[in-house]
Every structure is written in structure tokens, then in C-alpha cells.
Amino acid sequence: MYFDVNGKRVFATTGGKIFDNALPTVIFLHGSGLDHTFWGLHSRFFAFRKYSVLAPDFPGHTHSDGPPLTSIESMADWLNDVVETSGAKDISIVAHSQGCLVALEFASRFRNKLRSVSFVASGLATPVNAALIKAAENDPETAIAMMLSWGFGSAGHLHQGPIPGSSMVAGGRKVMRSNVPAALATDLKACNAYQNGKMAAAAIDCPVQVILGEKDRMAPRKAGLELAEHLNNPELHIIRESGHMVPQEAPDESRRLLRDFIFSNNPSN
């Protein structure tokens, strides 16, 4: 669905069901350069199990108006505007990579709105390789290739995908190309600049879950474990064989983990 946030058109998939703010809401946040389709094998699942779903495109990504936001803090503010505009309540956030930094910031500042947060493939910070930022600024196609190459594990490199006949890597490339040209570089610079992870993590008081990919080359396991160390009593899972793109590389396992965690901490009747 489309809605207006601060005069800009925002798109969010609702997982194939009409958004109903009387139901508990699961909000899915995508990572740098990606969009709502990243969560396609999770969002529809929750929408058909008595949750309302919002998987927004961040500004400047695929269907949402630009320009892209330049800091993690401003993305958290924007997310709060999305929540206020939609009337979402009893919220569980499920976030991937850059989305996790936004979730950290949002969850530390708007604690009363949350029932749970699931962090997928992230650390407390996301230092970004200077060469990648430079490529994103000057040669987005090369930057997209670098990110997809580092992001996906072996299954992705062999063009496998959870949906028969589909290629995760090729699909990701098409999505990243559909954003406004500056989106990827802006995202990466915002990630690189974010420094408040430790403070934010310590301030979160709702149930939290950390899901990591064993073979993640973009947010290495060590960084993910550091995130878990600074959160309050997190549920921690490491998915074998998965790279950074956990929701696509291991959709069944990650969906099961998210289901059990959210059903338990934010039940829907």
C-alpha cells in the first residue's frame, strides 16, 4: 500500500492482506540498496497468520519517493513517522543488515511501541569498505556486483533460490538497479557513519533475537556476537551455510525462528 509520510509517497507491502492496525504488526526493514521484496518469503507468512505486516521501501528505494535518507538516526525518525501514520501498534520489528541499525536506534528511542526486535545479519555498527563506498558513488553497477558477491554464499553464487526457477542474485541485482541512483551510496555512508550502536543496544528493553549467517562476509559472525553481547538477554541463532542474505539464503529456517520468537513474544489472537 502507499501512504503519505511528510509529504512523500511511501510504499510498504502488507503481505497480501489489507493492513489492519487493530492487529499486532510485524515491520520488516530491508538492508542497504534493497527493498521490500527481500522479505517476500516472510512477510506473506505473517500476514496470513493474524498479523498486520508492513515491509516498507525506505525513501528512494523502488516504490518510495526519494531522496534517500542520509543517516541511520533520520531513518529511525522516518520509521517512527511510518508507525504513527499507519497506526501500527504492538510492533515486532524484523530487520536485516542496515535495517538492524535503524531498528537499534528506533528501539532505543521508542521503546514503548515495541514488543520485540529480531536482528538478522548485523553487528552494532557497519563499517563499510572505502572502495565499496567509492564504487557506489561513481560506478553503482560495480558496487552492486561487489555487494551481491560478498552478500551471498555459495548457493547464491550458483543462482539457486528458495522459489523454484528464481535466482536470488539476479533478483537482488534487479532490485538494486531499481532504486534512485544515489540510494546505495547514501545507504552505505549512513551505515559507515553510525556510531551509537552500543548505547542503543543497552537501552532496548523488549525481547530481542539475533540471527546470524555462519558464512556472512559482510557482517561477520564476530560482529554479530558483539551485538548479542550488548543486548539484554538475546535469543541467539547461527544458521549454517548461510551468507549475509539470511532471509533469502535460509528462508525456511529463518522463518521458523522468527515465527517461534514472535508468536511467543507478540502473540496474535
Add this chain to the structure above:
Amino acid sequence: MSDFYEFDTLSLHAGQTVDKEFGARATPIYQTTSYVFPDTDTASSIFNLERGGHAYSRITNPTVGVLEQRIASLEGGSAAVCTASGMAATFCGITAILSQGDHIVASSQMYGGNISLMKNTLPRFGITTTFVDPTDIDGFSSAIQDNTKLIYGELIGNPGLDILDLEAIAKIGSEHNIAFMVDATFNTPYLCRPFDFGANITMHSVTKWMGGHGAAIGGVVVDGGNFDWGATDKYPTISEAYAPFQGINLWEEFGPSAFATRIRAEAMRDFGPSMSPMNAFLLLQGIETLSLRMDKHLSNTLKILDFLSNHQQVSWVSHPSLPSHSSHELAKKYLPKGAGSIVSFGVKGGREAGKAFIENVELASHLANVGDSKTLIIHPATTTHSRIDAEALVAAGITEDMIRLSVGLEDVKDLQSGFEAGFRAARKFAGG
């Protein structure tokens, strides 16, 4: 730096997860109609497109799925759907986005089956086509109507061999928000990937060079993932609620693979033109050696062109690699490795000489196929294109004396000897 696998590696490995139970190196043939669900929640979620998985082999099958992902990887597409034949792929691609009252602008120089589908069959369902000379770019533009929803053509026209100017036609499609679908059978992804030049959908008869062995019929539609189905209201089958799946909006939910998902959700379910697992396995064996075979096809073609061009009984020879061909410059642009292995030529003495040649040529097989590892030969006007009228024959660039040759992988010296047997029989009609 990125570290993606190259073409030859993908030809061998893409799409396959080595079987965890037995470690089978070859892709197993999952010769099954259906799949046991672990629980009701999994079953319902597969049916509701909430997750991937297999329910019934008319819709998806693990062996066919490997072939689909392998072709998607080679073509640079976001998703692929295999079908029982190339014609099924064309039909599924068209009906995924066109309905009664819609219109196609298509190249006039195409395989007779494509022309017949668009000229004779689709009008019965309210879908009409305007055919345009593939070299007339302005013609494509001026043929567009308010209800035009597809531009369609073969990159290498069959059998005239004119090359479609992909970038120019893709630009027209983009300007009008019209999807551009390319029959890429004659080029294969090894010679050209049409998505790199702006095409939005491709299809292949994988029966041909992709398989190469002539042992299995099959087709595939590949979703380029690069068309904005939501930018216009022309494509409600993709961008509006689809009732059979609880009102799903495929464009919103599946983005770059929305078109392929529509084919899977509708055409495979309602029409059922599925590829058999056995055929998928055979076609996978062919694709493993695609680049090797194509290189040999191309080198043999150049030698045969030299032979035919210098033969006193040959009245004309056509191939885009020849400077005399009207598409020579386009061939250099889009097909730098080579312009395929189909050659058209005429035998002096006209139709009767051609008939005598075909009936007496040795080694080359007289049959209605192309792209086999074996050399194939046919008279299009009386066979592959016999169901189209005289006007369409001219538009397709087919003459009465035309012989279509699909150059195979045999030793060229042996092929030339076999051709000489045909030429000897044809000599009496040429006055030689």
C-alpha cells in the same frame, strides 16, 4: 571485486545443490508427480505462495527447477519457467500479460509456428498482431496502438536471418511502457544476452542448441526482471490483485520475478504445459557443453559459408556474418562471437533443383529441426513455413528456392562431400 562464476562454470553447476543423501554429482531425475508435505501448515503456505517448495510437478519439479535456474543464470534473468516446448513458452509468455482486446507488434521474419500463432490462433481469443519488417525500426513504432502490450521478435530471424536491432526496439518499448519479448533460440545466451540490450523477456526453444542432442523437446521463458509493470495500467495481470491467490499483487510481492510468477501461478496451473523431469535432465546434459558446441558450430559455419559461396551451383548464400548480408553490422554488434549456425542458400535451378539437392544430400539430415549437433537441412517453403500464406512468406524473406541449413558439428570435409552428392543430383536442373 566481485567473484561471480563465469559462463562455463554456470553451464555446469548453476541451480544444482548436490544431493545430500547420496551425493549424486549429476542432477537427479525426480520422476514424481507430487511431494509429501511434512505438515498442513507447510502445505498451505506453499499453495499460498508464502514460501518456496514443490507441490505438484505440473507447477514445479526439482529437476526442472535446476534447469530453470541454470538458464536464468546464463541469460542474466531473475527467474525462468520451463515448458513442454518452445511454442508453449511463447504462448505462456504472451498470455501472462495479454488478454482479449490486446495487441502485439511482431517481426514478420519469424519461425512459421510463431507467425501462425499470432496470425491465426490468437485472434480467436481476441489478441491481434501487426507484423513489421524486422529491419524497419520506424515500422515498429508506427504500428503501436493504444492496446499494444507486447513487442515480439526473434533476434536472428528464421529463416531470413535478419538481426533485430535490440537496443532500438527496446527504446521504443521503453518509451511506450510496452514489454519487449525476444525469441533468443538461434543465439543462445552464449552468443547474446538480450537483457543486456534492454529486452524484458526472452524465450528459447531449448530443444535446439541448448540441448543440442535432438533427444528432448522443451522451452523456457526467462523474466528479465527489468520491466516496471506498475508504471502503467496496461498490465493488470501483474500489477493488480489476482483472485485465485487471495488477491495477491504479484508486482508488489515478487518485484523482479513477478512475470515469471504469473506464468507459474496461472499458465502452469491452468494450461499445464509442463516440462517432464526426464527432458529437463537431458537438456541439462546438453547445456553442460553449450559453449564448446557453439564454438564448433560457429567455426564449421564459417567453413561451410566459404564452401557454398564458392560453389558454382549455389545461386546465393545468406548469413549475417557475410558482409553482403543486410544485417552484417547488427550481427557484429549483438553477436560478436558469431551470428549463429543457420545458413540459407539457393541452388541454381530453382525449386526442382533444391528438391533434388535435399533428397540426395548425404550426411545432412532432412528434417524439421535446427540446432542439433548433427547437420540438418530443409526446404522451408514447403515445410516449416508451409502454413503461412504467400504474402507472409515474402515478408518472412522466404523464397521458393531457399534451403535452410543448420550446420552441425561433423568434420567439415565430410559435410562437403555429402553436399557434393546433392549438388550432383541437382545439376541437371541447373543446366550444368
